[in-house]
Amino acid sequence: MAGVPFAVDLAPHEDGNTAVWRDVHGVLRSRRITADRPLVPPEKRMMPHAATCPGRPRVQAPPPPPPLRERPLYDLLGVTRTATQDDIRRAYRRLARQMHPDVNPDPKVAARFQEIGEAYHVLSDPGRRASYDATGRTPRAR
Structure with a gap:
C-alpha cells in the first residue's frame, strides 16, 4: 500500500528493504520489496527511518506552576x-x-x-x- 506506514523488519536487509519513489505531485511514496514485486527502475532501495534511527530521548516537562x-x-x-x-x-x-x-x-x-x-x-x-x-x-x- 503506497504511502502507508508499515512495521519494520526485525532483521532488515543491509541495503534496505523499502522501495521509495516520488509521485507526480512530489510526494514521497514507499512500499515493501517482496519476491513478487521486486524493485523497478524509478524506485530506490532505502532503509525505513525507524530501523536506522535510535529515537530521541524523552525529556520530562517541568511541572506546571501552581494555580x-x-x-x-x-x-x-x-x-x-x-x-x-x-x-x-x-x-x-x-x-x-x-x-x-x-x-x-x-x-x-x-x-x-x-x-x-x-x-x-x-x-x-x-x-x-x-x-x-x-x-x-x-x-x-x-
Missing part, C-alpha cells in the same frame, strides 16, 4: 481572616472595579476576576466561610 487557586481566599481579596462581612464586600467591590474584563482586557486579569468572584462567593456566606475556615478547602457546590 492561583492554591492561594488562600483571604489573600485573593486582600483581607485578613478576622475581616468583617463589610470589609470583605468592600474589598471585593474595589478589586472587581479594577479587574473587570470591560475595564482591563488582559486575559490574565480576566482569570483573576473569576477567582476573586469565587472567593467572594465563599467568604460572603457565613456557612461557606465557616466550612472554609475549618477545612482550608472551598466547600463543594450543591
Whole structure:
C-alpha cells in the first residue's frame, strides 16, 4: 500500500528493504520489496527511518506552576481572616472595579476576576466561610 506506514523488519536487509519513489505531485511514496514485486527502475532501495534511527530521548516537562487557586481566599481579596462581612464586600467591590474584563482586557486579569468572584462567593456566606475556615478547602457546590 503506497504511502502507508508499515512495521519494520526485525532483521532488515543491509541495503534496505523499502522501495521509495516520488509521485507526480512530489510526494514521497514507499512500499515493501517482496519476491513478487521486486524493485523497478524509478524506485530506490532505502532503509525505513525507524530501523536506522535510535529515537530521541524523552525529556520530562517541568511541572506546571501552581494555580492561583492554591492561594488562600483571604489573600485573593486582600483581607485578613478576622475581616468583617463589610470589609470583605468592600474589598471585593474595589478589586472587581479594577479587574473587570470591560475595564482591563488582559486575559490574565480576566482569570483573576473569576477567582476573586469565587472567593467572594465563599467568604460572603457565613456557612461557606465557616466550612472554609475549618477545612482550608472551598466547600463543594450543591
